[in-house]
Amino acid sequence: MTSSDTAPGRGTAVVIGGGLAGVTAAWALRGFAERIVVVERDRYPEEPVFRAGVPQGRHAHLVLEAGHRALEELMPGSRQELAAAGAHRVSVSGDLKWLGAAGWLIEYPARMAFLSCTRPVLDKVVLDRVRTEPSIEFLEGTDVVGLLGSARAVTGVKVRERGPDRAEVRELPAELVIDAAGRSTSVPKWLAELGGRPAPEERVDAGVAYASRLFHRPSGVDLGCQAVYLQTKAPDAPRMGVLLPVEGDRWIVSLAGMRGAEPGPGEKGFDDHLARLRDPLLQEALREAEPAGEVRGFQPGPGVRRHYERGCPDGLVVVGDAASTFNPVYGQGVTVAMFCAQALRRTATRHGDIGHATAREARRGVAAASKVAWMMSGAEDVRFPATTGGPSGAMTRLQQRYLDKVLAGTTRDPVVTAAFHEVLSLVEPPSRLFHPTVLAAVLRG
Structure with missing residues (x-):
């Protein structure tokens, strides 16, 4: 019935x-x-x-570019509504400084962007x-x-x-x-x-844990970008940090670490983790920033x-x-x-x-x-030695080795960087990284 x-x-x-x-x-x-x-x-x-x-x-x-496109298909006008609610448009290159596993990603004239706001606004x-x-x-x-x-x-x-x-x-x-x-x-x-x-x-369980805090953006501070992403680097750098602009002239800063490198509790744990990131950019950016809330932890499982x-x-x-x-x-x-x-x-x-x-x-x-x-x-999770579960075998190792070459290419060749962004943004399938123009640029390196 x-x-x-x-x-x-x-x-x-x-x-x-x-x-x-x-x-x-x-x-x-x-x-x-x-x-x-x-x-x-x-x-x-x-x-x-x-x-x-x-x-x-x-x-x-983050709502990746493919997510924004999907939401716009379901709800036409959603991008404009998010912008009206205070979301910041961040280009994936130029507005975003990204420290990848092989170094800083090279800038190029990117067509893709994401809208950055707190989750409640979204x-x-x-x-x-x-x-x-x-x-x-x-x-x-x-x-x-x-x-x-x-x-x-x-x-x-x-x-x-x-x-x-x-x-x-x-x-x-x-x-x-x-x-x-x-x-x-x-x-x-x-x-x-x-x-x-x-x-x-x-x-698959990399044992990731988070610590996040909102900050008032200091007046007169110019990072040369709107957002910063300091990526992990396996196996020796299992910590990451991200700074995103959100509504109310604030930044949201999230720090994370894989198993064995989790942020400690409270403000001290946050500051200690910040100081142990691969690059001091986030720590320097927050030196004069006034907190707009408490440190919040999260263990997603x-x-x-x-x-x-x-x-x-x-x-x-x-x-x-x-x-x-x-x-x-x-x-x-x-x-x-x-x-x-x-x-x-x-x-x-x-x-x-x-x-x-x-x-x-x-x-x-x-x-x-x-x-x-x-x-x-x-x-990516199985690159970290403390990860349990996940894919393994010769094919996984082969994929990782090729991706390492791609990541190296993102530091010097805009063709590789653009393709990498398209795949990471779920706009293109991973096969995009094997397109002849991308493959040639990777192999030239």
Whole structure:
């Protein structure tokens, strides 16, 4: 029995989680579901402020060029709205100083850029657009506590309103359930309770930990750029730092270290880590900067890629961090979440509904959306000796050796640097690095 007696395949869709992955998934389904319900454990603030339900939100975020293009396709005008909300346009070359593993990347006339702002601003711009759609409703302050259905098909969710009185559990039937609950998703556990087999997983864990802080930008300070990225260098330099301009004439600075080189707690740990980066540029930039908040730490946990396309009950699609989580130092998570929303939109458009065929094809689309990002981040993570899991073998070592030559090329040849930026921004596949013009430039080195 469907959740709609009048339009089979076009009934109710329930989205678990109201973060970026969830609200863009809900937006993607508009016009194909009669009713779309986003169940969010928090209550959204009126203004763009950090909230407890997004612990990674206090750290530097990037929407890569491919992510901006995907968001613009889903929500035309989103770039202008982000700029109006205070986001800074940062060209990937010229505005950004990037210390790669082989040295400083050479500048060139780049066409690509990203918009830099805090995560709450990004969230609010997207949420405000989603709230304009009448078919989308929000259950705020509500937990999903289980799934309805069986090992063969998910038919809805069990929900309970949060609060001291522990409200009773009620059922919310649906033809399609989207899991966008992020890294902490309980869907694997709930599927096991229904008698289902776990989705095959890949794991890689570099043990990364973060420490971030907002600063007021000092008047009169000129870094010669808008943003700075001091990359790690395996195996002997496992620390990184990034400075990005954000709204309110502030900088957000995030420091990170792989296992064994994590930032220590508090202000002392932040300052000690800052002093141990590969280059003193960030430390010098912050010498006269006044803090605009406390130091905040974050340990995201391992990278996990769940292959729901290989085994999953009908009526369920898993997106965003609930499907694939990456080491955040590569800035891929938000962009892959946008890719997932695109996959949902395209498959719903192709089938014209939210039925089981749509869900099956969407799961394949989500898997394809994360494949390249997973391959690139995992291959870099395993360069660090304390990393557990991840790819190995002769092919991985061959890829790493060629990438080392590419990284060396980025310090002297703009053709190589442009191709590297296109691949890292997920605009082009890794095969772009083997284009004859790029290959010739790499081999000349």
